[in-house]
Amino acid sequence: MQQPSLKALTAIVDEIARSGNPEAMMSRIVQQLRALLSVDVCSLYLCTPDQQHLILAATEGLASEAVGHARLQLDEGLVGHIASSLSTLNLGDAPTDDRFVFIPETHEMPYHRFLGVPLLHLRKLVGVLVIQGRERVPFSQETEAFMITVASQLAGTLSSLQSRGDWYERKHASTGYRRLKGQKGAPGIGMGTLWPVRPHVSLDQIVEGTCSDPASESQALEDAIQAVADDLESSSSHLDQHLPADVHALFNVYQMMLHSPELHTECCEHINRGDSAAWSLRQTVDRMAEQFQSSEDPYLKARGEDIRNIGQRILNQLLSRDSISRTPPDTDLILAGELISIADLAEFPLQNIHGIVCTRGSTLSHTAIVANALGVPAVMGLENFEPEQHTHAQMIVDGHRGECVLNPPAPLLHEYRRMINEEQRFMQDLERLRDEPAVSRDGFRVCLLTNTGLLADATPGLQRGAEGVGLYRSEIPFMIHDGFPTEQEQYSLYAKVLQAYAPHPVSMRTLDIGGDKQLPYFDISETNPYLGWRGIRFSLDNAQLLITQIRAMLRANAEYGNLKLLVPMVSRIDEIQGFRRHVEKALSTLEREGVRVGMPPIGMMIEVPSAMLLLPRLAPYIDFVSIGSNDLTQYLLAVDRNNPRVASLFDHLHPAVLVALEQIHDQCEALGLPASLCGEMASDPAAVLLLLAMGYDCLSLSAYNIPRIKHLIRSVNRSELKPLLESTRLCQSETDVRALVQPLLEAAARRQAT
Ligand code: PEP
Ligand code: MG
Numbered sequence: 001m002q003q004p005s006l007k008a009l010t011a012i013v014d015e016i017a018r019s020g021n022p023e024a025m026m027s028r029i030v031q032q033l034r035a036l037l038s039v040d041v042c043s044l045y046l047c048t049p050d051q052q053h054l055i056l057a058a059t060e061g062l063a064s065e066a067v068g069h070a071r072l073q074l075d076e077g078l079v080g081h082i083a084s085s086l087s088t089l090n091l092g093d094a095p096t097d098d099r100f101v102f103i104p105e106t107h108e109m110p111y112h113r114f115l116g117v118p119l120l121h122l123r124k125l126v127g128v129l130v131i132q133g134r135e136r137v138p139f140s141q142e143t144e145a146f147m148i149t150v151a152s153q154l155a156g157t158l159s160s161l162q163s164r165g166d167w168y169e170r171k172h173a174s175t176g177y178r179r180l181k182g183q184k185g186a187p188g189i190g191m192g193t194l195w196p197v198r199p200h201v202s203l204d205q206i207v208e209g210t211c212s213d214p215a216s217e218s219q220a221l222e223d224a225i226q227a228v229a230d231d232l233e234s235s236s237s238h239l240d241q242h243l244p245a246d247v248h249a250l251f252n253v254y255q256m257m258l259h260s261p262e263l264h265t266e267c268c269e270h271i272n273r274g275d276s277a278a279w280s281l282r283q284t285v286d287r288m289a290e291q292f293q294s295s296e297d298p299y300l301k302a303r304g305e306d307i308r309n310i311g312q313r314i315l316n317q318l319l320s321r322d323s324i325s326r327t328p329p330d331t332d333l334i335l336a337g338e339l340i341s342i343a344d345l346a347e348f349p350l351q352n353i354h355g356i357v358c359t360r361g362s363t364l365s366h367t368a369i370v371a372n373a374l375g376v377p378a379v380m381g382l383e384n385f386e387p388e389q390h391t392h393a394q395m396i397v398d399g400h401r402g403e404c405v406l407n408p409p410a411p412l413l414h415e416y417r418r419m420i421n422e423e424q425r426f427m428q429d430l431e432r433l434r435d436e437p438a439v440s441r442d443g444f445r446v447c448l449l450t451n452t453g454l455l456a457d458a459t460p461g462l463q464r465g466a467e468g469v470g471l472y473r474s475e476i477p478f479m480i481h482d483g484f485p486t487e488q489e490q491y492s493l494y495a496k497v498l499q500a501y502a503p504h505p506v507s508m509r510t511l512d513i514g515g516d517k518q519l520p521y522f523d524i525s526e527t528n529p530y531l532g533w534r535g536i537r538f539s540l541d542n543a544q545l546l547i548t549q550i551r552a553m554l555r556a557n558a559e560y561g562n563l564k565l566l567v568p569m570v571s572r573i574d575e576i577q578g579f580r581r582h583v584e585k586a587l588s589t590l591e592r593e594g595v596r597v598g599m600p601p602i603g604m605m606i607e608v609p610s611a612m613l614l615l616p617r618l619a620p621y622i623d624f625v626s627i628g629s630n631d632l633t634q635y636l637l638a639v640d641r642n643n644p645r646v647a648s649l650f651d652h653l654h655p656a657v658l659v660a661l662e663q664i665h666d667q668c669e670a671l672g673l674p675a676s677l678c679g680e681m682a683s684d685p686a687a688v689l690l691l692l693a694m695g696y697d698c699l700s701l702s703a704y705n706i707p708r709i710k711h712l713i714r715s716v717n718r719s720e721l722k723p724l725l726e727s728t729r730l731c732q733s734e735t736d737v738r739a740l741v742q743p744l745l746e747a748a749a750r751r752q753a754t
Helices: 003-019 022-037 077-085 141-164 166-175 214-242 245-258 261-272 277-293 298-325 366-374 410-433 455-463 475-480 487-501 535-541 543-560 573-592 609-613 615-621 629-637 644-649 655-671 685-694 703-713 718-728 734-753
Strands: 041-047 053-060 071-073 089-091 113-121 124-133 178-181 183-186 189-196 333-337 353-358 378-380 394-398 403-406 445-452 469-473 506-509 563-567 602-606 624-627 675-677 698-702
Touching: 003 022, 003 141, 022 041, 022 053, 022 124, 022 141, 041 077, 041 141, 053 077, 053 124, 071 077, 077 089, 077 113, 077 124, 113 141, 124 141, 183 353, 183 366, 189 353, 189 410, 214 245, 214 261, 214 277, 214 298, 245 298, 261 277, 277 298, 333 394, 353 366, 353 394, 366 378, 366 445, 366 698, 366 703, 378 394, 394 410, 410 703, 445 703, 455 487, 455 703, 469 487, 469 698, 487 506, 487 543, 535 543, 535 573, 543 563, 543 573, 563 573, 573 602, 573 615, 602 609, 602 615, 609 615, 609 629, 609 655, 615 655, 624 655, 629 655, 655 675, 655 685, 655 718, 655 734, 685 703, 685 718, 685 734, 698 703, 718 734
Parallel strands: 189 333, 333 353, 353 378, 445 469, 445 698, 469 506, 506 563, 563 602, 602 624, 624 675, 675 698
Antiparallel strands: 041 053, 041 124, 053 071, 089 113, 113 124, 178 403, 183 378, 189 394, 394 403
8 A cells, every 4th residue: 555645545534624614624535535445435434522433524436415413322333333443344245244234324334344543642542444335255355454554644633623523513514414313113114294292391491481361371371280180070070989088188289289369369469460470380399398398397398299299290280281272284194192092092093103203111112013013113201301302393204213304405305205105115015915924944933923903904914914813902992982992892803803803813811911011090099000009909909890801801802703802911820810800700790691603722922930930820711822021021121111211221131031921931831832933022023033943833823023024034944944943042142143043034934035
């Protein structure tokens, strides 16, 4: 390699650096390098001033529109890997590398060889310099050495530019463009107008505000107070029989506070002076709370917290009234909020929902599960993003990458549109598999069922070739309702689902609320909701609700005969015994009423480790099991499935989960119990290969994912998977497991393509 060229390059850099035009300097660097090395691409990535991300600062060869926009985290993709490991990477075929991530706006797909070097100045990372080419061989040692030298020469000059950050600020101030990283919620790509759902504003955030019409402002406040009073009244009567009298009396304290003349009079005085209702409320509540808190009497002191709680509820009502009065545009929408419930979704026409974004939650939040069922792309846990500030902005939701793009520039929009069309074509291609069985190349037949809970989902399930319903989440209709549905309402709903799938089996799970599945009309506030009143525990404690539900399911089955009952969150033997007794009793009562219906198969979810450990003792009371790998993973690993902070620790390929799944499979086989798996794991291709190897022959997943998984099963030989499973037994982490499975997945993808 010629040293004069390197000298020429540094001379140019020095000259442009003096000229004070950083964009021009960076463009010249990549131009010169590309020409000098005769490569297809040369790109420069710089760290953002906060050292949190790498931004494509200049390129010759990749799409120029991506400059200033393509963004990676410091450990994301190959460039991120170079930044975090501070080492050179020289690859023959970058896109096949595990660490590779495709950045849509760069159009970099045709390039294979890749060489990247870190730019370091005084031990601080400045950025990464990359060259790429179409051939499939690594760059020569000579080129590698040259790049390392160039990087060391350029780092100093680029460092002062990088830390000033004006190149970056300028680019972004004008467009409002932002790339936001979250977690994968539901696969697919959607784009549309951002619409915030139910803004959650805490009372402490309310700042001074005025009003021009005190009469209507007072009325809004009165309406909000009345709505809170009604809510409290209904929660109080639901809990009447379950709470000790002294605890239940708290409801009366709340009601008294809500109706206290002090609260009303003081708020009205503020409003009449021209303050907004929310600001009046905040001032009044602050003063009342302070008064309580300054009391010597511990009882009165504690009331300070209650008045704040009441104030927050009134504020929620005030704000949701506001949000209802805003009509969303009749266009493609991206719904954004803290955690969007199924009831929130029900307020929008389904065909308008093109994406869902939540600032909390993770892959297994209920919102994500519902989005999966609906086939709507979703991204969860998008921290530090305030949807209300971006109402009407354009947004892309990339559920495959767990990423969103706010105000995308035109070329990026174009690229995503192309990807959406490609994906639609791929799914249409897979439709030809609808009536084909999910059978491996060497004849292992897998039954693919669907997870549902929405009637709207019945048709997609059948269209995509589901052989029945492996999990009907009955809580979903309860969540859309504004009170517990009656037996007759439930009966007609269940009958429709059974009818839609008859004669295929439908496993209907009884109510599984608690955790992140809350009913809007039945507040369960617990410090540790995942370890609290959930699933069968709640149902047995509220026997009247359970009996109503069982009766509705049995009555619907009298007509169709394809019902299987499934019990969630079993952790004790007496729970399943108690459930059976309720079913037997309901059957005999129905018989007395003239409804003839046989005992349906009864199954239990394995979600809690104790159910797995007690399988032989539970077996006499059940006919089948269904593994809820979402909760089983959560409880085995002690990782909240809904907490983005520990999301990286939640992986159903954790070696302990794999040990548990093998054990469950082998025990069920020995006990003659049919076993299926219905968690999100059944949609993860890597996991599916291992489940097949273990011997699982029945999986239940969202309708959207059935064609892909069927395609995968049809392209593998189970005999090749068994040695793979054998090797994973020695793995120390989920990362090791994924690395082992990856080559087989790639081989399967190559077979699929041919
Ligand atoms: C599970 O826990 O895996 C499951 C299927 O149930 P849910 O996600 O509804 O809790
Ligand atoms: Mg569960």
